[in-house]
Amino acid sequence: MPVDTLFAETHAPASPGVMVLFALGMLLTYVGVAWERFHKTVAALVGATVLLAAALALDLFPYKHIYEILAKDLNIFGVIIGTGILVDITGKSGLFHFLAMLIVRATGGRAGALYLAICGLTFAFVALLTIVPAMLILSSLVLVICRSLDYDPKPFLLSVAICANSGAIVTFASGLPNIMIGTAAGIPYVHFLMVSAPYAVVSLLIALVVLRFAFRRSLAWKQTPAEQAALAARIGEFDPWALVENRWILLRSGLILGLTVVGFALAQVLGVGMDFIAMCGGTAALLFAGKSVEDTIGKVNWTVILFFLGLFLIIGCVEATGALTWLADRVVSLSGGRMTALIPLMGGFAAVASAIVDNIPVAATLIPIVQSVSGSETIAAEPLWWALIIGCNLGGNGTPIGSISCVIALYTLKKEAHVTVGWGEFIRLGGTIMLLQTIGAIGYLLVLERLGLIPGL
Amino acid sequence: MFEPPQRSVDHDVEASMRLFERAHVGEAAALEPRRPRKVLVVLDGSAQDRFSIAVAGALRDRFGCELAVLDARERIGGNDLAEQTADGLKARALAKPAGDSFQQILDGVTAAASDLVIVPCPYGRELDAVGPDSTGTVIDVLLARSPVPLFVVRKPFEPADSVVSRVLLVLIGENRAAPVAAAWAAGLVALSGRLQLQLVLEEEFYENVRELMQSLNPEVDLSPESLGEALTQAHARLHAALQKTAASGDFSYQFQTHLEGEAALVPLEDAGTPALLVVALERGDHASEGHVHDRIRHASNPVLVVPG
Numbered sequence A: 001m002p003v004d005t006l007f008a009e010t011h012a013p014a015s016p017g018v019m020v021l022f023a024l025g026m027l028l029t030y031v032g033v034a035w036e037r038f039h040k041t042v043a044a045l046v047g048a049t050v051l052l053a054a055a056l057a058l059d060l061f062p063y064k065h066i067y068e069i070l071a072k073d074l075n076i077f078g079v080i081i082g083t084g085i086l087v088d089i090t091g092k093s094g095l096f097h098f099l100a101m102l103i104v105r106a107t108g109g110r111a112g113a114l115y116l117a118i119c120g121l122t123f124a125f126v127a128l129l130t131i132v133p134a135m136l137i138l139s140s141l142v143l144v145i146c147r148s149l150d151y152d153p154k155p156f157l158l159s160v161a162i163c164a165n166s167g168a169i170v171t172f173a174s175g176l177p178n179i180m181i182g183t184a185a186g187i188p189y190v191h192f193l194m195v196s197a198p199y200a201v202v203s204l205l206i207a208l209v210v211l212r213f214a215f216r217r218s219l220a221w222k223q224t225p226a227e228q229a230a231l232a233a234r235i236g237e238f239d240p241w242a243l244v245e246n247r248w249i250l251l252r253s254g255l256i257l258g259l260t261v262v263g264f265a266l267a268q269v270l271g272v273g274m275d276f277i278a279m280c281g282g283t284a285a286l287l288f289a290g291k292s293v294e295d296t297i298g299k300v301n302w303t304v305i306l307f308f309l310g311l312f313l314i315i316g317c318v319e320a321t322g323a324l325t326w327l328a329d330r331v332v333s334l335s336g337g338r339m340t341a342l343i344p345l346m347g348g349f350a351a352v353a354s355a356i357v358d359n360i361p362v363a364a365t366l367i368p369i370v371q372s373v374s375g376s377e378t379i380a381a382e383p384l385w386w387a388l389i390i391g392c393n394l395g396g397n398g399t400p401i402g403s404i405s406c407v408i409a410l411y412t413l414k415k416e417a418h419v420t421v422g423w424g425e426f427i428r429l430g431g432t433i434m435l436l437q438t439i440g441a442i443g444y445l446l447v448l449e450r451l452g453l454i455p456g457l
Numbered sequence B: 001m002f003e004p005p006q007r008s009v010d011h012d013v014e015a016s017m018r019l020f021e022r023a024h025v026g027e028a029a030a031l032e033p034r035r036p037r038k039v040l041v042v043l044d045g046s047a048q049d050r051f052s053i054a055v056a057g058a059l060r061d062r063f064g065c066e067l068a069v070l071d072a073r074e075r076i077g078g079n080d081l082a083e084q085t086a087d088g089l090k091a092r093a094l095a096k097p098a099g100d101s102f103q104q105i106l107d108g109v110t111a112a113a114s115d116l117v118i119v120p121c122p123y124g125r126e127l128d129a130v131g132p133d134s135t136g137t138v139i140d141v142l143l144a145r146s147p148v149p150l151f152v153v154r155k156p157f158e159p160a161d162s163v164v165s166r167v168l169l170v171l172i173g174e175n176r177a178a179p180v181a182a183a184w185a186a187g188l189v190a191l192s193g194r195l196q197l198q199l200v201l202e203e204e205f206y207e208n209v210r211e212l213m214q215s216l217n218p219e220v221d222l223s224p225e226s227l228g229e230a231l232t233q234a235h236a237r238l239h240a241a242l243q244k245t246a247a248s249g250d251f252s253y254q255f256q257t258h259l260e261g262e263a264a265l266v267p268l269e270d271a272g273t274p275a276l277l278v279v280a281l282e283r284g285d286h287a288s289e290g291h292v293h294d295r296i297r298h299a300s301n302p303v304l305v306v307p308g
Helices: A003-010 A016-034 A040-057 A065-072 A074-092 A095-106 A111-129 A131-149 A153-167 A176-185 A189-194 A196-214 A225-235 A247-270 A274-287 A290-299 A302-321 A323-335 A339-356 A359-373 A382-397 A404-417 A423-451 B006-022 B049-063 B080-089 B101-112 B127-133 B137-145 B178-188 B203-216 B224-234 B236-248 B263-269 B286-298
Strands: B038-043 B066-071 B116-120 B150-153 B166-171 B194-201 B252-259 B276-281 B303-307
Touching (some): A016 A040, A016 A323, A016 A359, A065 A074, A065 A302, A074 A095, A074 A111, A074 A131, A074 A176, A074 A247, A074 A274, A074 A290, A074 A302, A095 A131, A095 A247, A095 B006, A111 A196, A131 B006, A153 A196, A153 A382, A153 A404, A153 A423, A176 A189, A176 A274, A176 A359, A176 A382, A247 A274, A247 B236, A247 B252, A274 A290, A302 A323, A323 A359, A339 A359, A339 A423, A359 A382, A382 A423, A404 A423, A404 B006, B006 B224, B038 B049, B049 B066, B049 B116, B066 B080, B066 B101, B101 B116, B101 B137, B116 B137, B127 B286, B137 B286, B166 B178, B178 B194, B178 B236, B178 B276, B178 B303, B194 B203, B194 B224, B194 B236, B276 B286
Parallel strands (some): B038 B066, B116 B150, B166 B194, B194 B252
Antiparallel strands (some): B150 B303
8 A cells, every 4th residue: 555545544633542642742842841951952852753653653654754744844944054054154254243333332331322222233133143143242242341331231131131032023034933933834024024023123112111110220321421421432442343354254244144134035026935045045155154164064053953853753743643633623612713812822822831931842833733723714824823923932031941032141141240130030020021012912913913914825 | 942052152152252352442543554655676686686676666656656776786896787777667776885785775775765675585695595494694684773664575476566466464462563564564555455464373472371371370271262362352453453444445454363384374375376474573572573584484475574
């Protein structure tokens, strides 16, 4: 019997016992992922191995189906590799260090202007570079500038951590959950600029209002003309041009990055995938990388790629049991298929789950659920995809471990400034912001949906 | 969320902080490029004269500088070589005094009020015969006494105008003459040419510093990379000034730090790349004097020596 026919025959929902078994396997893997003492990638690969062995033993699907599971998500690897190379080479060019210093210097060192500049830079850099490289640049900038101007780095670093998550929802390539969901749903790059980018700005403003209130006594927001003059003299000692080793490399990196962004925006018109554009950008960057080619390829996040490999196989196994379709049916019946219930449910759950667990497995698990929920013609998928994208990213503000930006900021603050921020303190600040941002996002999506402003796929 | 390992975060944040700290150089003004106005061309009858003459012609055409020609060979009676060369260059030939070649050259500098001397090395001998073993007495004395920069010709190249299309300013450490050398490098580099500031961390220097550091604190293990970073930081102000000079001039500029023996330094020795090397000479500083001698001896490129 041909393998495909065999799979088609065995693709009917499995028994409830098998569903529970595989769902437990997935949950156990997620516990492993969340547990600090266990490496995330190893947890995902172990979970995948065990569930695949069980699936094959129970004749859930034929071996060939493994390749079908992976083929579906192969383009994500292309995007991660291409953007990883591009971001590494652009980062090394000093372009973003130069721009950051240029803007910070223009503030004259005044607390209010500096604070806004740092938050704005965080937002923009994350949108262009993703969270990790942007956080490394901004964290180090804050530490150097605060030492020089005698400012407390804590309000700056915590604000950077929180504003980063707003920047992560600006474009398709700003964060891993966006790439995963955008790829699975086939969301064009420009749709991000139409739907999530405007809310990214709103969420940034929400965060800034709360942060400004929370840090009202932590910074000298009002400074006398004499203090301002002294600060201007001190920040004037920083010369951004000293950061540029080669002006041509700087321009070239900016050009390749800019063309890649344009390529992302035009991918649908050109009839190619985001992975192709990302690989073109990465290859163009590598062409000029000179002797650092090996180093740059080594900087591609292979740990994440292997993690995804395990995760996709786990989700594929659980999906094959029919457990996710069953869960989607329960979600539909619970919400009555009404968007006014589905958007808050999806956005709220994604945010809370992402604050506790890693947002990547949350996104990976919810993708097939959204696909199942919107399987019927009466429920539109688009609002749910956006609820998922926004929820998964902004949920990271909720806890100190909810987002990589918070992890890096708190770690850097502790190591370099010897300041420890406890869970309680962070949750009071970040949790409030996450709550307001999530409520805002739900309201925003409901309004867009009601007005028919969410572009169809 | 997918956090990189802590060690990786530490390393990347510290590297990024060092980069930002490099910008803490104060208000570095652009350099005033130095260009020759009166050039003394010293001949020795060797094959290298052809290149010296071509360089002088190129400088005159570009900067409109006055040229004077001197045949400083000892025990040569007539002044035909200088006069014929001067005719071709539309320059004036200096009268040929008696005495040691180096003294003739130093007197010629004074007589012509020159601000640059083009001189072949080794003086009075073919380069192929001596190779990297010696710079010769004339060059040794000029390095010690010349009040103006020396454009040392090391090998006959055909077209001379390309020699300044790529200029490499090579420094090994703190040097009082570095800003002046940088100003000359910026002044000589060709329009649309390329100027590179190359810091070289010498292996011996690194070993010495590491040994000293370990004698003070055995826990400290100084890596060549971290000393290279310190070297870079120490030259950040000069770099910023050159960057601004390049922005206001019509040439490109690049800054690199290398460990001695790295592949990137090989082009310095490449006979097929007649880039102009510029070195700063701080008299009385043994490291600087040794570096300048070493560069001249081992380079097949022309070398501009700028005393501080």
